[in-house]
Amino acid sequence: MPTDHDHLEHDRDRFGSNHRDQWEHRPRVASGDVLTHVDGASLGAMETLERVLVELPTAPAWALTMRRWTGSAWELRPITIARAP
Incomplete structure (x- = not known):
């Protein structure tokens, strides 16, 4: 394998x-990271979640914003995922 x-x-x-x-x-992405935004849209609202889920299959790439607790503060960790050609 x-x-x-x-x-x-x-x-x-x-x-x-x-x-x-x-x-x-x-x-x-590590255990404990929190996904807060997809393509700049906050995931705090149900309408945003619904829109993101509808667009996921057709989007060429996604810009994610993760937050990681460092023990004293939250650190922003932007990640971009591109669809393979």
């Missing part, structure tokens, strides 16, 4: 080592 490392090696072969370096240093 392929591992994450095998996938990284495959990407390295296709895109070169620079792509692999970018892959390994991308922002990661």
Whole structure:
């Protein structure tokens, strides 16, 4: 069964080592992170959640705003996810 490392090696072969370096240093979502915004819209309202769920299947990319508790403050962690071509 392929591992994450095998996938990284495959990407390295296709895109070169620079792509692999970018892959390994991308922002990661951790346990305890809180998703607060999708494409700039706050997820605090039911109408926003409904709109986001309707648009998810057709959007070419999503800009997510995560918040992570650092022990003394919330840290913003913006993440962009793009649909594969």
